[in-house]
Amino acid sequence: MTPTFVPPQQRAAWVHLQQLASQPLPHLRELLAGGHNVRHASLQFEVAGLRLDASRQQVTPEVLAALLDLAQESGVLAQAQAQARGEHINRTEDRAALHVALRGSHMAQPPWGEHISDLVQAELERFLGAAERIRNGQWRGFRGRRITNVVNIGIGGSDLGPRMAVQALDAYCDPDVRVHFISNPDAWSLHSILRWLNPDQTIFVVQSKTFTTQETMTLAASVKRWLADHGLVSEAQQVPHLIAVTASPQISAGQGYAAENTFGFWDWVGGRYSVWSAIGLPLAIAIGPDRFREFLAGGHAMDKHFWRAAPARNMPLMMALLGVWNRNFLSCPTHLIAAYASRMFHFARFLQQLDMESNGKSTHVDGSPVEIDTGPIVWGGLGIEGQHAYFQLLHQGQHRVPVDFIGVESEDTPLPLAAEHHRVALLNLQAQAQALALGRDAAATETELRAAGLGDAHIAEMLNHRTFRGNVPNSSLWLEALTPHTLGAMVALYEHKVFCQAALWGVHAYDQWGVELGKTMAKQMENP
Numbered sequence: 314m315t316p317t318f319v320p321p322q323q324r325a326a327w328v329h330l331q332q333l334a335s336q337p338l339p340h341l342r343e344l345l346a347g348g349h350n351v352r353h354a355s356l357q358f359e360v361a362g363l364r365l366d367a368s369r370q371q372v373t374p375e376v377l378a379a380l381l382d383l384a385q386e387s388g389v390l391a392q393a394q395a396q397a398r399g400e401h402i403n404r405t406e407d408r409a410a411l412h413v414a415l416r417g418s419h420m421a422q423p424p425w426g427e428h429i430s431d432l433v434q435a436e437l438e439r440f441l442g443a444a445e446r447i448r449n450g451q452w453r454g455f456r457g458r459r460i461t462n463v464v465n466i467g468i469g470g471s472d473l474g475p476r477m478a479v480q481a482l483d484a485y486c487d488p489d490v491r492v493h494f495i496s497n498p499d500a501w502s503l504h505s506i507l508r509w510l511n512p513d514q515t516i517f518v519v520q521s522k523t524f525t526t527q528e529t530m531t532l533a534a535s536v537k538r539w540l541a542d543h544g545l546v547s548e549a550q551q552v553p554h555l556i557a558v559t560a561s562p563q564i565s566a567g568q569g570y571a572a573e574n575t576f577g578f579w580d581w582v583g584g585r586y587s588v589w590s591a592i593g594l595p596l597a598i599a600i601g602p603d604r605f606r607e608f609l610a611g612g613h614a615m616d617k618h619f620w621r622a623a624p625a626r627n628m629p630l631m632m633a634l635l636g637v638w639n640r641n642f643l644s645c646p647t648h649l650i651a652a653y654a655s656r657m658f659h660f661a662r663f664l665q666q667l668d669m670e671s672n673g674k675s676t677h678v679d680g681s682p683v684e685i686d687t688g689p690i691v692w693g694g695l696g697i698e699g700q701h702a703y704f705q706l707l708h709q710g711q712h713r714v715p716v717d718f719i720g721v722e723s724e725d726t727p728l729p730l731a732a733e734h735h736r737v738a739l740l741n742l743q744a745q746a747q748a749l750a751l752g753r754d755a756a757a758t759e760t761e762l763r764a765a766g767l768g769d770a771h772i773a774e775m776l777n778h779r780t781f782r783g784n785v786p787n788s789s790l791w792l793e794a795l796t797p798h799t800l801g802a803m804v805a806l807y808e809h810k811v812f813c814q815a816a817l818w819g820v821h822a823y824d825q826w827g828v829e830l831g832k833t834m835a836k837q838m839e840n841p
């Protein structure tokens with residue numbers, strides 16, 4: 314129990330925000346009309362190669378001030394300090410949540426203590442060493458062939474992070490070692506990859522924090538069988554083709570994974586926060602150890618900002634507050650992620666787990682039921698494709714859907730017309746962000762229809778169809794370039810945002826009892 318816990322709706326700032334939301338708020342047209350004014354400046358942030366433009370959020374300076382009061386009353390940044398000190402903030406599982414230590418283990422006097430940093434450093438060296446040996450050809454298959462294909466087997470946090478990052482950093486990936494991901498136990502999903510591979514040149518990285526997840530274990534058994542069917546039958550023959558990454562090495566050892574090919578992490582690393590640990594091995598293989606360290610450094614740069622920046626200038630905290638404003642006071646139940654770089658294809662899926670598994674909760678930290686809205690439904694993918702599919706609903710449907718537009722400022726694709734491709738993508742991002750915010754009112758629509766030669770009766774019929782209410786709150790998050798460093802910063806940004814929102818709502822972000830229920834039921838049904 315947390316004796317001092319006060320439910321959010323009883324906090325003074327929350328009540329103030331309710332009052333502000335109950336009065337008519339200026340339309341985004343009005344809020345944006347002033348151009349680059351004080352409000353605009355207070356909603357611009359630049360950190361670690363990321364630039365956030367939140368000026369299209371429907372907040373007045375008064376709302377912003379009340380949101381910051383809420384952060385203060387909720388003790389958000391104090392809770393972040395407790396997290397970094399390694400306190401057991403994951404109370405229902407009685408654990409720390411120290412993924413920040415994975416990217417800050419080089420710190421002098423780390424808040425979590427040197428012992429943790431030493432553990433992290435030692436394991437980091439081990440798994441980066443393995444990545445390097447695979448990349449440079451020192452690591453050979455049983456029959457002496459060089460490894461050309463790495464297959465990641467895992468699900469949830471043991472899949473989405475590295476899968477997202479390998480795709481996002483495609484430009485840095487070694488073309489001689491291809492990395493594949495399989496998460497679905499459907500046999501075809503495995504077969505569709507295996508049928509192209511030569512077992513002598515393939516390594517499977519079986520990733521599972523618990524090493525008991527049924528889907529992953531089913532796939533792992535199948536790849537062992539596949540190796541055996543190709544003449545790699547004994548444990549000794551299979552060892553060079555199997556890597557385990559787990560926080561339960563005693564279980565993987567019992568299944569024949571060699572200790573030297575097993576890389577560990579700890580119970581204080583949540584699955585959805587584990588890409589920074591050895592779960593990032595496929596990424597390290599794809600982009601190399603130096604780039605992987607840059608990814609960690611990007612995450613750490615965001616951590617430093619989060620720990621040190623004043624609340625009003627704190628990028629993750631501000632994103633969290635704006636999200637709470639949209640969710641709880643503007644009553645928006647969902648949140649769209651629209652990325653305008655095709656390499657960010659998996660980012661929305663990654664965020665779905667990060668956000669919804671963390672904050673999809675209805676119980677407060679003191680065990681009392683939640684009476685406010687908590688984590689939104691996070692959805693999305695690539696913005697350009699969305700424009701030609703579901704964006705119609707954003708413009709004229711009945712739901713108000715806040716959007717994070719994600720764009721990359723500089724383009725490095727080695728194609729002669731790459732700059733033109735890039736121009737088209739960014740133009741679309743900017744046009745959608747503006748169109749959703751401003752919409753088009755009836756008067757402007759009527760003028761346009763009249764200019765197009767429509768008569769009164771036709772205009773009367775068409776007016777509502779061609780009018781756009783706008784006022785869709787959205788932010789644009791710009792990466793100066795899509796690099797390991799900026800990607801690391803962006804992942805850490807959203808991690809901290811989710812953390813702040815949990816603190817604002819008073820829920821635990823680091824457990825997932827709902828998921829556990831499904832797992833338990835599956836076991837019971839298997840062995841009634």
Ligand SMILES: O=P(O)(O)OC[C@H]1O[C@H](O)[C@H](O)[C@@H](O)[C@@H]1O
Pocket residue numbers: 468469470471520521522523524525526529584585670825828829
């Ligand atoms: O890494 P594993 O133990 O195999 O778990 C894989 C996944 O299992 C569950 O679905 C959890 O809710 C996820 O957070 C976790 O990432």
